[in-house]
Amino acid sequence: MKKRLTGIVSALAIAVGGSFAAAAPAQAATPAVMITKVYYNSPGSDTGSNTSLNAEYVQLTNKRSTSINLKYWTLRDKSSHIYKFTTNWYLKAGASVVIHTGKGTNTSSNLYWGSGAYIWNNTGDAAYLRNAAGTGIDSCSWGSSGSYTSC
Template sequence: MHSRTAIAAVTAALVTCGLTALAAPSQAAEYSSALKLYGVQYDAPGTDSNRCSGGNTKDEYLTIKNYSRGTTVNLKGYFVKDATGNRFTFTRNHTLQPGDHIKLRGGNGTDSDANNVVYRNNCNFIWNNPGDTIYFYKPSGPRADVHSYTKAGSDPDGNGYVRFHG
């Protein structure tokens, strides 16, 4: 979030100097996807327990939204990872209509387009409670979106949820 402020300041300085062509590609490449990270429930309610039976990893989730006004997007091949390299790849077809979203949940469960949910089928937590960076990539490799959060700086109400895009 601070990086956006820095990017805006650098972009403004470059525009003043007449160097806009240098600033546009890096910023445009990062956010050129219709799919973006909407928000993350990085701290599952209750005491963290990654037991597959009775644990609460399913209550930790990442929401991805299709911000396009007219394009349906298939998530197959997209992947997310955290700052330490934990990774999840969407291996099945999951289509998002314009304005639609999907929750990528921890734990085990049955994926459902109708219920807008995909399970990682892994009972370990992926997002770190004190803070993390979430990277979201297109199947072809370029970054679709990226966001960092900290519990202290990004979650003023302390509910374990951070929203990135409106």
């Protein structure tokens, strides 16, 4: 009986124009919003200044064809420093926003964490993006060499 079923399955596969092969695993979908760059080792010698803090940043990019409301989304590091979008904040289709570590005036393309200390470790760290439900959307990690990483 087993031999007969194998023959029937093979004949059926040929009849529908295919071969008897396993399907390839599905690719993971591109996240709606991706961490596209992290500049974790700000340049210059004025360490600790607001200018230096703001040269440390994370860039997020909307990969969809519609705007996405980031209200209640969070960006965090391994030490649980958390940046939270507390109000309606729409990232336009295909657009990017840079979240700087230091203080500044928010615009449509630059947001400011307001921290007086560095967030992203030069010796290696990770950035995690979660949606309003707390579901992980994207992450990016790096080691101890360089100043930035493209994710």
